[in-house]
Amino acid sequence: MSQALSMQFSTAPGTIGQYARALVARGNNTRNNELPPLEALLVNVKASASDVKAYARVCGFDPNAEHLPLTYPHILAFPLHMELMLHKAFPYPVMGLVHISNTITQMRHIRKDETLCVRCLLGEARSTDKGIEFDIVTQISSGGEIIWTSVSTNLFRQSSTGSKGPRAVREAASFAHKESWSLPSSLGRQYARVSGDSNPIHLYPLSARLFGFKRHIAHGMWSKARIAAALAGRFRDGCCELTTEFKLPVFLPAKVDLCFSDMNADGMSFELRNASGEKTHVRGRISRPD
Structure with a gap:
């Protein structure tokens, strides 16, 4: 295996400049499932208290808590994700x-x-009937100890040349609890201000239509953060694993329901559904790590 090419930063790269680069980046035209051995490192970083408080308010966490929201380290890592995908050796277009x-x-x-x-x-890349899926792995450490990790899986869509089997029919799950949320049209812009993720598909109907969406959509990581704010408090020491699959976009404005189970030895399962319950936007589970 080739030695990893490491990019090290003392301050976080600016996401506005990254999006300007992303609009013109086209990848290196490689269409296989081999990724270059790239890594990015941001050292000696402290979260800004005011930034954390603003993020907590947008995502539903307690802004006065003494600890970081469960999903906030993703905000620290996001500019590094962008640098990996904007590197000249990265094979796929970011947009x-x-x-x-x-x-x-x-x-x-x-x-x-x-x-x-x-x-x-x-991380790993693999071919699927929808295209190539690949992982970005994040490790957050303090004093040399890894205390937070994530695996973000992305899809580079490709036309399928093989025949697809019948789509599996999933029986609708029933849940003991439900919370209802009203999401404003401005939610994507609010989250962009506190996260740095200013992808045009989240901001306005017009900017989203330029990329093939009928309206702007909520950030998947906002949905995950809002779910974490609702459920993660049950793990009072903060030790937990939160897995989410992003199934369907949430077009803004929207009314959605968080449906979730009782806590048991295996944790809690949940789904974020539209108000009628016919569509599942996010599906996942929160539990103790194995």
């Missing part, structure tokens, strides 16, 4: 990639004042 799933594992609460190291690397 048009679809974030299809994300798993976060946190070993303990992370204090707001901790000095952290953020390491992101390209």
